Amino acid sequence: MxxxxxxxxxxxxxxxxxxxxxxSKGRYxxxxxxxxxxxxxxxxxxxxxxxxxxxxYQDAGDSAAAFEIARRAVERFPQSARANFEYGxxxxxxxxxxxxxxxxxxxxDLDPAYEEPYFFYGDLLVSEGLSEEAIPYLRNAxxxxxxxxxxxxTLSRALMNLEKWQEAIEELQQTIALDTKHPQxxxxxxxxxxxxxxxxxxxxxxxx
Numbered sequence: 001m002x003x004x005x006x007x008x009x010x011x012x013x014x015x016x017x018x019x020x021x022x023x024s025k026g027r028y029x030x031x032x033x034x035x036x037x038x039x040x041x042x043x044x045x046x047x048x049x050x051x052x053x054x055x056x057y058q059d060a061g062d063s064a065a066a067f068e069i070a071r072r073a074v075e076r077f078p079q080s081a082r083a084n085f086e087y088g089x090x091x092x093x094x095x096x097x098x099x100x101x102x103x104x105x106x107x108x109d110l111d112p113a114y115e116e117p118y119f120f121y122g123d124l125l126v127s128e129g130l131s132e133e134a135i136p137y138l139r140n141a142x143x144x145x146x147x148x149x150x151x152x153x154t155l156s157r158a159l160m161n162l163e164k165w166q167e168a169i170e171e172l173q174q175t176i177a178l179d180t181k182h183p184q185x186x187x188x189x190x191x192x193x194x195x196x197x198x199x200x201x202x203x204x205x206x207x208x
Contacts, residue, residue: 033060040069047077054086066090074103081111088117092124100124115144119151122158131158149175153184165192 033056040049050073057066067090073080074087088103101124107117122137135158141151152175159168169192172185179185186208193202 030060032056033062033065045076047073047080047083050076051082051086063090063093067094079110081107081114081117084110085114085117085120089120092120097124097128113144115141115148115151118144119148119154122151123154126154126158126161129161131161134158147178149179149182152178153182153188156185156188160188160192165196168192 033053035056037053037056040046040053043049050069054066054069054073057063057069070083070086070090073083077083084103084107088100088107091097091103092100101121104117104121104124107114108121118137118141122134122141125131125134125137135155138151138155138158141148142155145151152171156168156171156175159165159171169189172189172192175182175185186205190202190205193199193205
């Protein structure tokens with residue numbers, strides 16, 4: 001319970017934020033979401049509390065609530081790269097690809113060093129069959145965060161779609177060096193080697 005008295009109301013959002021994070025780490029996701037909502041209600045002009053509440057409701061499995069908070073966040077903070085990214089992310093989850101891409105693009109324009117919009121923009125392009133167009137965005141994500149394994153995996157898939165087998169192999173080998181326990185690079189290598197007629201190496205990678 002938050003202590004009452006002078007200064008208590010000013011500190012309440014901060015305390016609720018800390019409690020929400022702790023509840024989330026303990027996997028009490030619904031309680032974490034409720035605390036995040038209380039923190040935001042107490043301090044609605046804090047962009048970070050919007051993002052905290054979005055994540056809390058995502059973790060709680062309430063995508064509708066997370067979407068609504070993301071919508072409100074981008075309306076309140078239209079020049080925030082993070083707010084535009086969050087709304088774009090939730091739009092694509094709802095299948096609204098064209099609008100999602102526009103918000104992700106704005107996020108990239110607002111903060112060129114923010115890697116996540118580049119990845120999700122590229123990932124959406126790959127899913128739409130636009131692998132060639134996706135590659136620069138995925139490379140930008142990796143440029144800004146070298147150990148971004150999901151971006152490297154998606155880049156490899158894009159290269160595979162274009163039958164750029166050697167480039168894909170090199171990318172996957174670099175990915176494995178960064179995360180030896182991630183299964184996806186080995187699976188994709190297996191598929192490449194099978195396509196190239198090297199069944200022994202394909203079998204070895206699949207076994208790994």
